[in-house]
Amino acid sequence: xxxxxxxPKYLFRKEGQNVTLSCEQNLNHDAMYxxxxxxxxxxxxxxxxxxxxxxxxxDIAEGYSVSREKKESFxxxxxxxQKNPTAFYLCASxxxxxxxxxxxxxxFGAGSRLTVL
Amino acid sequence: xxxxxxxxxxxxxxxxxxxxxxxxxxxxxxxxxxxxxxxGGAPTFLSxxxxxxxxxxxxxxxxxxxxxxxxxxxxxxxxxxxSASYFCAVRSDQAGTALIFxxxxxxxxxx
Numbered sequence: 001x002x003x004x005x006x007x008p009k010y011l012f013r014k015e016g017q018n019v020t021l022s023c024e025q026n027l028n029h030d031a032m033y034x035x036x037x038x039x040x041x042x043x044x045x046x047x048x049x050x051x052x053x054x055x056x057x058x059d060i061a062e063g064y065s066v067s068r069e070k071k072e073s074f075x076x077x078x079x080x081x082q083k084n085p086t087a088f089y090l091c092a093s094x095x096x097x098x099x100x101x102x103x104x105x106x107x108f109g110a111g112s113r114l115t116v117l
Numbered sequence: 118x119x120x121x122x123x124x125x126x127x128x129x130x131x132x133x134x135x136x137x138x139x140x141x142x143x144x145x146x147x148x149x150x151x152x153x154x155x156x157g158g159a160p161t162f163l164s165x166x167x168x169x170x171x172x173x174x175x176x177x178x179x180x181x182x183x184x185x186x187x188x189x190x191x192x193x194x195x196x197x198x199x200s201a202s203y204f205c206a207v208r209s210d211q212a213g214t215a216l217i218f219x220x221x222x223x224x225x226x227x228x
Contacts, residue, residue: 031214040125042204042218043160050213058212090159094214101167103214104150108159 002027006109021076021112023091030096032074037088086116119143121219128225137190137222139205147208149188155201200226
């Protein structure tokens with residue numbers, strides 16, 4: 001079955017450490033996204049990528065980095081520069097802009113919950 | 118800037134009908150989407166309205182009025198499993214096909 005796989009599901013990090021969250025999709029989607037969710041909050045956009053080898057900052061990119069070397073993969077690194085990294089991280093994908101209304105349908109992974117000790 | 122407003126909480130009983138409203142502010146409009154998220158889970162797509170009017174999908178319906186920058190999600194014949202958070206979302210003005218989400222409405226269904 002097609003979908004998005006995020007790993008690890010739970011991650012603990014000490015202050016000052018960088019961690020990388022994995023996101024892999026087999027939906028053949030062009031666009032991929034990373035969102036952060038805090039308790040009682042909506043989803044806030046960290047980074048997005050519309051095509052391989054290209055990505056753009058979202059609303060809260062500071063302290064995060066990404067890469068998009070393959071269509072299927074969009075890993076997120078939470079760096080030590082991120083002041084408050086404890087959160088639920090969601091990766092999503094969608095067809096590209098050429099898909100018309102289908103571009104509005106995001107498919108999400110199960111999420112990665114990061115806790116800083 | 119862009120913003121979406123929706124109630125933070127709604128409560129209802131099984132079998133009832135509930136309406137979750139969403140007002141939005143955005144410069145370029147590409148439609149209003151709704152997502153459902155159960156506690157600790159991934160958001161899942163429910164509906165999308167690009168044009169004014171009502172879209173019906175089973176027990177769920179979604180309405181859009183572009184002139185009022187307003188939409189709602191209507192849930193009928195509520196079941197316990199409908200207890201979840203519901204988010205409205207619009208396409209970002211500045212981030213390609215990325216969506217900007219409201220803060221979500223937590224629906225609690227009791228027996």
